[in-house]
Amino acid sequence: MKQFFITSALVFISSFSFAQDQKWSVEANYPLTFKTAPAIGEINGVLDLGAKYRFLNVGIFKLGTGINISYFREYDNFTYGSQNGDAFFDYKKNVVILQPKVFGEMEIPGFTRLKPQIGLGYSILFNNTYSNDNDVVYDFPTESDGGLNLNLGVSYDLTKRFYVQIHWDYLWMHYKGTTDLSGQSYPYSIKENLSIFKAGIGFRF
Numbered sequence: 001m002k003q004f005f006i007t008s009a010l011v012f013i014s015s016f017s018f019a020q021d022q023k024w025s026v027e028a029n030y031p032l033t034f035k036t037a038p039a040i041g042e043i044n045g046v047l048d049l050g051a052k053y054r055f056l057n058v059g060i061f062k063l064g065t066g067i068n069i070s071y072f073r074e075y076d077n078f079t080y081g082s083q084n085g086d087a088f089f090d091y092k093k094n095v096v097i098l099q100p101k102v103f104g105e106m107e108i109p110g111f112t113r114l115k116p117q118i119g120l121g122y123s124i125l126f127n128n129t130y131s132n133d134n135d136v137v138y139d140f141p142t143e144s145d146g147g148l149n150l151n152l153g154v155s156y157d158l159t160k161r162f163y164v165q166i167h168w169d170y171l172w173m174h175y176k177g178t179t180d181l182s183g184q185s186y187p188y189s190i191k192e193n194l195s196i197f198k199a200g201i202g203f204r205f
Helices: 002-018
Strands: 024-033 044-059 063-082 086-107 114-129 138-157 162-181 185-203
Touching: 002 063, 002 185, 024 063, 024 162, 044 086, 086 138
Parallel strands: none
Antiparallel strands: 024 044, 024 185, 044 063, 063 086, 086 114, 114 138, 138 162, 162 185
């Protein structure tokens, strides 16, 4: 399944030279998580960028493929007391989510400015967490995890080319790997769900 969506993303990118008749669109969104995901922790949305290519018209429906990349981050610091005295931790986190997908878009008869959309894809998450310059070091190296992604959204055309949109992504994530903690390695396998709300603007060409 993961290989299928990665292949779809490569086909999507390679077909760029054949763009015509407003089959393409690019977008910029603000991503926001609904709640803290235990395995990821608290993250703040920074920017989501995407592009779509519509390759087939079936009546009032358009079928296409697309890809989004979202960036989240969280910076904090705290002091942890122990028997050996207080230790200061500089907490940094960067999360990038890559989302190739296939989607269907509908033009409502009599109100074509409004376009509901549904998509299915595979989200690949890159998570780089924690850095600390003191003697006690928690080392969580960059990991890549993933899971299926359901996308529901709607766009509204402001003009023939510009539109605004809102989207909701529901991710079934699976994190699996090994974490190094103070020189010791610990395997982990965690499954959890993540919801992301996106609002932004787009341009068709």
